[in-house]
Amino acid sequence: MANIITYLKPVPVTKRILGFTLIIFGFLAIFTKSIGFGAVAVAFGIHFSSSEGSQIDITSKKYRKIWSIASIHIGKWKPCPEFEYISVFSTKESQRVNVVTATTNVTRSVILLNLFYGNKHQTVYKTTNKKDAFKIAEHFKVAFNIDILDATGTEKVWL
Known part of the structure; x- marks a missing residue:
């Protein structure tokens, strides 16, 4: 198993709650009222609840800068x-x-x-x-x- 060290910039709890609330209302709006309004609300919600950071895989000597939301990390691995x-x-x-x-x-x-x-x-x-x-x-x-x-x-x- 890989030995990965993850560092994420902390997001205040109130900002994270606001973000997830916007995501929920955005999806509700997409399915019930306006796709445009819902998409904007989801985008703002993702922005508010996301975090930036980095991961280092010590075993394979690779690193990546990541963007993370709800424990899903997005970023491209590069050799150290x-x-x-x-x-x-x-x-x-x-x-x-x-x-x-x-x-x-x-x-x-x-x-x-x-x-x-x-x-x-x-x-x-x-x-x-x-x-x-x-x-x-x-x-x-x-x-x-x-x-x-x-x-x-x-x-x-x-x-």
Whole structure:
């Protein structure tokens, strides 16, 4: 049996409940009233209740970025390159929000986990919780026998 490590970005319970409620009402609308309205409701429901993350198959040395809903993971497996180290990196994420007459940018701090190989990297996880990020980085360290670079502060530190 494969030894697969799965990391998913947590989705708040209220957002997940809203998503599944929209999916149910969307399917009801498709079968009883309007296919268009129902399809839009299902699409929003899937978006609200889904999560992103990554999976690493340590046995076969493959990885994939996944999109997940209700424990169904979608993503294409790729062979793992020879990873050199994992970086825990703090950055800002910006999103533009448009309303009828106004536009604003919402910025939040996020922590990315990047696996480096050569002069390339693969982002394998995104979170807002620093403790969670280092816990996951430790799993990658053990799985691939690599070092962790803490780039969350002003000074970069090898762990």
